[in-house]
Ligand SMILES: NC(=O)c1ccc[n+]([C@@H]2O[C@H](COP(=O)([O-])OP(=O)(O)OC[C@H]3O[C@@H](n4cnc5c(N)ncnc54)[C@H](O)[C@@H]3O)[C@@H](O)[C@H]2O)c1
């Protein structure tokens with residue numbers, strides 16, 4: 415049977431492929447962010463709720479940036495496959511499932527009127543989002559109800575105002591808004607930005623009161639490694655599935671969703687009752703644990719281990735030296751800074767190591783290195799500073815990772831507004847926000863190769879408050895330590911330098 419001219423849609427799907435169609439359910443959720451993570455996490459969860467008759471609602475996907483995914487989503491009738499692969503209790507697990515919780519995709523520019531129509535439906539109760547950390551930011555912009563604002567919070571404010579007007583500010587028309595961006599207090603932040611935009615646009619005080627009194631913005635913490643579309647294994651996947659799926663999303667079985675919300679919200683979208691690992695209540699302990707002990711080591715390895723010659727997280731964990739580097743950082747430097755019950759902390763650390771070793775997840779360091787400077791600030795600097803405060807000395811693996819970050823972000827040339835770095839013969843793109851890239855380009859262009867210049871370069875970067883939100887040059891000895899490590903990396907290469915660091919650590 416020639417299955418491979420079959421695509422995942424209701425018209426051409428092979429009859430042998432069956433799934434719960436979840437037809438005729440009302441649209442109850444608008445989701446900003448159609449990315450891999452949301453499809454492999456929130457929408458996968460809503461699908462599970464629907465299968466168990468616990469929610470009975472579909473999700474409208476909105477692509478906040480670009481429009482290229484929406485036609486694909488609609489061509490596939492909102493259907494896509496989630497494959498979860500990993501090791502659970504020592505056993506290999508591979509589950510595949512067609513997700514039918516998505517009703518359709520909306521192009522914000524072409525379909526703005528339709529989105530305004532959807533927001534006035536009494537069925538709509540929830541807004542979810544993941545627009546990356548870059549999307550959950552304030553932008554001063556003008557209000558024009560006929561066109562979508564540039565920023566995600568701007569679009570949301572405009573839609574909420576339309577809903578408020580349509581329902582004349584009734585209390586029942588308020589929504590539950592659940593942002594999933596990996597930003598501290600994401601719910602509070604989104605609410606603050608929406609209120610600021612409402613003020614900028616001089617929207618009536620009744621609207622501001624309605625936002626404050628009748629809309630619930632929930633802080634969240636999300637955890638699942640979703641590696642997305644498996645480009646380099648797609649042929650094998652298609653053979654196994656029996657159809658083509660341009661939205662195929664691969665991730666690990668592990669998942670945790672912590673949501674700070676009232677019991678009423680938990681009742682309305684009862685993830686936990688569907689057997690999902692969703693915790694309602696204070697998210698702070700989960701956040702510190704996860705961002706520091708999982709995202710922190712990811713960021714540590716992305717620059718250093720990529721430059722040391724490996725490409726994926728699994729390869730890092732199978733390389734004796736690189737694994738030691740990461741485990742030293744995790745165990746000796748980050749672990750003591752996480753203030754949480756010891757048993758829970760130890761279990762999480764062990765689970766993360768097992769997740770990093772997942773032989774089925776091809777998690778590319780280059781992907782993790784996207785916006786690596788910003789990630790270093792939010793995911794490693796807090797541990798670095800706490801360690802300095804606790805021990806009165808610098809954490810060697812984290813400072814080495816900072817030197818590695820600067821080495822990774824050294825452009826060899828600029829191409830079409832992108833910075834290009836180099837590992838041996840191979841070039842890679844350096845992707846960060848515009849301001850950070852300008853600073854990196856400027857400091858590295860001035861650098862003439864001497865060790866003194868390197869100290870100036872490090873001191874200039876570390877003192878930039880616009881990057882770090884504070885002056886890191888003021889941390890005693892940080893500049894000189896990072897400059898010495900960077901000098902070593904530039905002279906002897908990353909592999910030799912990380913080996914030396916690891917050997918020094920094991921002789922102490
Ligand atoms: N992939 C994972 O394992 C994982 C796990 C937990 C959290 N996350 C978080 O999810 C986010 C998305 O990851 P992904 O793997 O889905 O990536 P992706 O590239 O598939 O999706 C990115 C999404 O963000 C939107 N976006 C990008 N820049 C934006 C901007 N400036 N304004 C508004 N929207 C913007 C895109 O339109 C898209 O919807 C990441 O920032 C990450 O912190 C990812």
Ligand SMILES: O=P(O)(O)OC[C@@H](O)[C@@H](O)[C@H](O)[C@H](O)CO
Pocket residue numbers: 596636637638639640708709712713781782784
């Ligand atoms: O998704 P990013 O790019 O923000 O960060 C890369 C990884 O650290 C991240 O995706 C983790 O795998 C994820 O946060 C696990 O829940």
